[in-house]
Amino acid sequence: MEDLLLLVHRIPYPPNKGDKIRSWHLLRHLAARYRVHLATFVDDADDWQYVPHVRQLCASSHFAPLNPRRARLRSLRAVLANRALSLDYYSDRSMRGWVRRTMGGAAIERVVVFSSPMAQYAQGWPGARRIVDLCDVDSEKWRAYAEKKPWPASLLYGYEASRLLRYERKVAADSDAALFVSAPEAELFRALAPESAERIGWFGNGVDTAFFSPDGDYANPFAPGKPALVFCGAMDYWPNVDAVQWFARDVFPAVRARVPQASFVIVGARPAPEVQQLAQLPGVTVTGTVPDVRPYVAHAALSVAPLRVARGIQNKVLEAMAMAKTVVVSPQALEGIDAAAGSEVLLAERDTDMAATILAALADEPSRAAIGRAARLRVEASYGWDARLAALDALLEAPRQPGGAPAIPAGIPSPSWNRA
Incomplete structure (x- = not known):
């Protein structure tokens, strides 16, 4: 070597x-x-x-x-x-x-x-x-x-x-x-x-599809009869802090008005003080560090990714998809992910669409299950x-040009390489 x-x-x-x-x-x-x-x-x-x-x-x-x-x-x-x-x-x-x-x-x-x-x-x-x-x-x-x-x-x-x-x-x-x-x-x-x-x-x-599998035997961390909306991420990271604050204060109340037993569960290490304060709101739980996020995703009614500021690929979205979970995403959270809106994820195009999208998904369990299965297949095929x-x-491993400079291949055998 x-x-x-x-x-x-x-x-x-x-x-x-x-x-x-x-x-x-x-x-x-x-x-x-x-x-x-x-x-x-x-x-x-x-x-x-x-x-x-x-x-x-x-x-x-x-x-x-x-x-x-x-x-x-x-x-x-x-x-x-x-x-x-x-x-x-x-x-x-x-x-x-x-x-x-x-x-x-x-x-x-x-x-x-x-x-x-x-x-x-x-x-x-x-x-x-x-x-x-x-x-x-x-x-x-x-x-x-x-x-x-x-x-x-x-x-x-x-x-x-x-x-x-x-x-x-x-x-x-x-x-x-x-x-x-x-x-x-x-x-x-x-x-x-x-x-x-x-x-x-x-x-x-x-995605490690063997680790993030819907087939695991995960203990249910939620109370019976309370559909959970789950957000997973590092909770001292400002885009995540901004996302859960907006969701808990501006979106989730509209969901609970129609589904009073619904809960919003924020899962992630090092929750910032403003995230911890959200636990005072009705139906909101802040877990802090957990040994394994998979039980929370596996038993959630929906995974939510309401990011308003985002860069690159959101692993939290791919991992929830790998676990055959329906994910409700903002446009920012979906950026760069090859998934069909409506059949593999649910996309809330505008801020005002988020609560309505969630309520429709909560009311249609067969549709949620079908989207989750399609999401898992997408991850297996593409990620x-x-x-x-x-x-x-x-x-x-590209060959070197005369003089020692590396020759960057013009056509690398991967659809991910995209040269200007």
Whole structure:
């Protein structure tokens, strides 16, 4: 096996945690094909327990502790240097030293970067092929925050949006390929970084259909006779916080007016204070961390994804579909997912449609079951991880041009690769 350096901003485990699903499958896939040298951060004390499991997949590894509060304070110094806050947030001397020693001690010709701030550790080795998985256009996320947050937060988010976009463009220009999680994200970045259009592609997220299966024997966490609407996600992540706040206050009351026994259950770790306050509303439950989200999805009447700000693929939607559950989505939550509205998911085109769509679905159990079965079939047909990662394999193994530069294939055998 040949050697490969993998840089990931957060430890890629556990594999069923929303923001780590893609990085976990990336590591697993690469470890089966290369001797992987992994550098990553651990920003949650609970995640140290996973280090031995991740380490066993790697030829060598470095796990740098990251305290989010200290990192946020440290990132403010970036303002003085006119650079993105995210770069200083993920800046670490020990990681730089480990990467330098590893690159100097092994014949590493391939570097894979997961998340733009980690690209700062991949500089200085022009002979190595560098593939960057940016996942989403993060700068656009910060721009959306700036539009929705009050001053002075809006000012800081606007600053980060412009500086991070500048850095994302540099990363793409310096890389052999810059990949995203969906065709819309890739198209958006092509418009923002036209100088790198030929380097930009995408591969979509997959789903572990064996793990997220409707056939498991899951204990029912809900009270009998109370149809549950379930939202799953990291509940300290602002787009999720915004989604559940809007749904609980502006949508769910209309549902309960017609179905008084209905409940809205918010499942996810680290609920922000404003999310915890929602538990005071009639019919709303906030679980906090649960050992397994699958029982909540399996026994829900509906899965809901009412996101108003979203970037890339929503794993929560794919996982609920894999469990043969009818998912009611906003347009933002459906972006980049290959699913037919009306037969594989239920789409609420406008905010005013959400309650009506849910009420109609609650009243028609046979239709819900049929949509759930179709959703499962769609995931099985379109979202296997190995097929999704085939584009990356082709890039990493592409022949080199004279002079050592990698030749990016014009026609990679994957529908997910879409060059300008």
